[in-house]
Ligand SMILES: [Fe+2]
């Protein structure tokens with residue numbers, strides 16, 4: 001049964017600018033497995049902002065393509081269907097969540113930086129672990145925390161207190177959200193993804209990235225990677241000594257699940273992995289800039 005609070009939060013979701021029409025069309029077209037690259041490029045080209053985003057992202061340091069990409073057609077051919085859809089989903093979500101000028105919000109820069117960092121880290125993890133499609137994983141990481149934006153719009157004054165309390169009391173954001181608002185960003189993020197009719201993996205990752213055990217079996221691996229990457233991204237952001245105690249990373253459901261389904265997670269030197277994340281900073285800066293067009 002939908003309770004009152006959920007109804008009120010969903011009203012806020014309804015008030016967000018809708019995701020671009022081209023995104024809905026794209027997702028619909030993609031459910032047809034035999035979609036041709038040309039059809040896909042045709043859909044994107046109808047939306048000038050989306051086309052510009054696709055070209056910008058394709059030409060960014062993120063992909064390191066050898067030659068400049070000048071047409072959407074070419075970008076689709078080079079990057080492939082899944083990748084291009086991911087770019088469109090990310091840019092569409094960003095546009096829709098962008099506050100209008102007179103709205104007071106929490107620190108959006110910080111928010112998108114953490115989101116991009118989680119995306120970049122999750123992609124590296126999925127490459128190391130050799131599971132799932134690492135480029136799709138990136139976009140799941142990018143959107144895992146969108147519920148925070150909704151909660152901030154829903155009750156900005158309370159959300160300011162939530163963030164402050166989390167820092168002062170050294171408790172998780174989720175706990176304080178539950179205590180002061182009654183619902184947490186993970187669940188709310190799931191509702192948003194459902195409203196946007198994004199593929200089910202996006203819904204599950206948003207909903208369960210703090211409660212991996214509860215994730216449906218089909219999307220548990222993706223959820224575990226994002227959840228683990230989320231921790232790594234935070235730790236990287238906070239800065240750690242090279243000799244930090246790795247049990248703060250391994251003592252959680254996400255790691256334990258990944259240990260069960262992959263052959264090599266125990267072989268990853270987490271200290272070294274953390275240090276190498278410094279080299280991802282350029283990628284993180286670049287993507288954050290691209291999104292904030
Ligand atoms: Fe989160």
Ligand SMILES: [Fe+2]
Nearest residue numbers: 118144145230
């Ligand atoms: Fe997060």
